Amino acid sequence: MPDSYERRLRWLVRLTLIGTLFTAVVMLVGAWTRLVDAGLGCPDWPGCYGKLLVPDSDHATLRHPDVPLEPFKAWVEMAHRYIASLLGLAVISVVALGWPLRQRSGYPWRLSLTLLVVIILQGAFGAFTVTLQLWPQVVTLHLLGGLSVLLLFFWLHLHLRRARKKSITEPRRTNACWGIAACLLVVQLALGGWVTSNYAGIACQGFPTCNGQWWPELDVSEGFHVTQTVGPNYLHGQLHADARTAIHVVHRLGALMLGAGLVALWLRYRHWQNVARPLAIVVSLYMLQAILGVANVLLWLPLWLALLHTAGAIALSVGLVWAWWCWRYNEAGAFSKSSNLFYRNVIAD
Template identity: 40%
Template sequence: MPPALTLYRRLVLLAFGLTAFVVVFGAYVRLSDAGLGCPDWPGCYGKLSPAHAAGQILDAHEANPHGPVSMPKAWKEMIHRYAAAGLGLLIIAIAVLASRLGGHAKVSRRVAWLLVGVVALQGMLGKWTVTLLLKPAIVTAHLIGGLTTLALLAWLALRALGVERLQAGGTGGVAPRLCLAARLGLVLLIAQIALGGWTSTNYAALACTDFPTCHGSLWPQADYANAFHVVRELGMTADGELLSNAALTAIHWSHRVGALLVGVVLLVLGATLAKRQGTERLGLALTGALLLQVTLGIANVRLSLPLGLAAAHNAGAALLLVLMVSINYRLAAMPARMRQRFVALVG
């Protein structure tokens, strides 16, 4: 294997691992109310680290001991920024190497450069998350951007590792409807992750504290109009009034209903893959990850959202996304000739 290709593969795997850390740690930062631990960007009170800004941080904390600024919160926020900056540099290096390697079968230049664009947008969303004071639409978009980065790096890693793709149709091939089911499952999972992000960024995770009902009902009173109005401040309606409990209930209950729908689709897909030769491990992994995620979701409601379990629920969503990207990568829902043209296009 050429040295440049070996380096490329190692960088992709390293970036994938770092992205997983950034996504999960970012959720931990948000859930521990440290998202404004440094109220400016990209530094902390204009300094390189919280240690250099200790005076300003201590003054802010003394003025408002229960506010968003403290030394531990500032370090959490800045560690997340340092890791994200390192990831950005890694992705630029991957794109440059991909260009040098040209049209190698294990490399995709276009996806690599697409990642550079995604990470640049992520940097801006990270800035706006702070400067616009945690607007739900911005924070949710930042979460989706992080998971998009993770999904694209998973795809690059699978290709760099030379993972075999299964052809649709033909004797012994994958049934086209199974491929379509995998695509549908991925789309539904992405929508559910976005809904979960909206639930988290609006602090609606405990709008319903009972399970399986919500406020003792399977169809609780809810305000869906204000719940899903995107352009508004945190905790406020578009008209500037306080967001009601009914609106938070609508967000939470929608996430639960979505989880039921996605759960059924992925459970059937996982069981089908587990019965098929060549995809057994993916099917079992998907089923196991799904059951774990459902368990974590229920536990978060019943145990009033402990920080560790809440962060683990975010990690579970990332794991499901990576598994669904892997499944869709393996199930090539096109004849070989069309697949070759597509690979040539994206390569």
């Protein structure tokens, strides 16, 4: 029995790592699908013009005469659906493989079930993305859902590695510093999704100014009107210029606030050996992500650079979760030698 338990844990550690990496690939393919305007390459779901494979033009015309078939976009959309289905199978495999271990002390069974629920919801959002014709609210939630799957896979992987090591370290309670940083990141990711779903990526020309002004004309109420009408085709967006500019400017301001929060977090924990390095990497990833954002504006959002910006958001999210894990499960005496004396009698978090 112990050998079987260890063997299952070993396979689960591998599978969750693969799942984490594969989720990132699925998200990048999804971003590519959106950036080449293939999100509605197939007007129905789960098939494409009623078929599991992209049909010929004659069949497509009979099925949806109002939506002409564009083979390239249809195949891009279907490719995204195929690999997303494989991701769903990976999650089911994790749950099935962990079923015999569900009553074992320390096994993260509830986390596995949470991952299963989230991937099911993510599939539903994928369907709504098509059936509601790229409604920005659903597109943004679909992006956040993908990140949730990614981070749950990664968190589960870390828990399984800890279970293999039979660690008994008590986790620290999350404090305000980490909570604020996490909230700032989630808000900024949501703003990024809102930017892309409303096609506001180049609503501001130039940097640091926007359209030649430090504070251009903004229509914030329309830009963040989250009860937009369901029904119109939102491909290429429905908002006017001032509303898109408002979305873009708020995204820039959100980036500044996130940067300040991450730097403050690093300053707070820079003397902790096991946390300083992960947080330094997180701050570096943030700086790289900011550079990619500026470059996207100045170069008019080229496809490859937009994909790198998406990859940067993924890396930044994983990096912060990793840093949080290092802090939460840090072993005693993890402070740097130079600061041990200072912290010896201090209760730190």
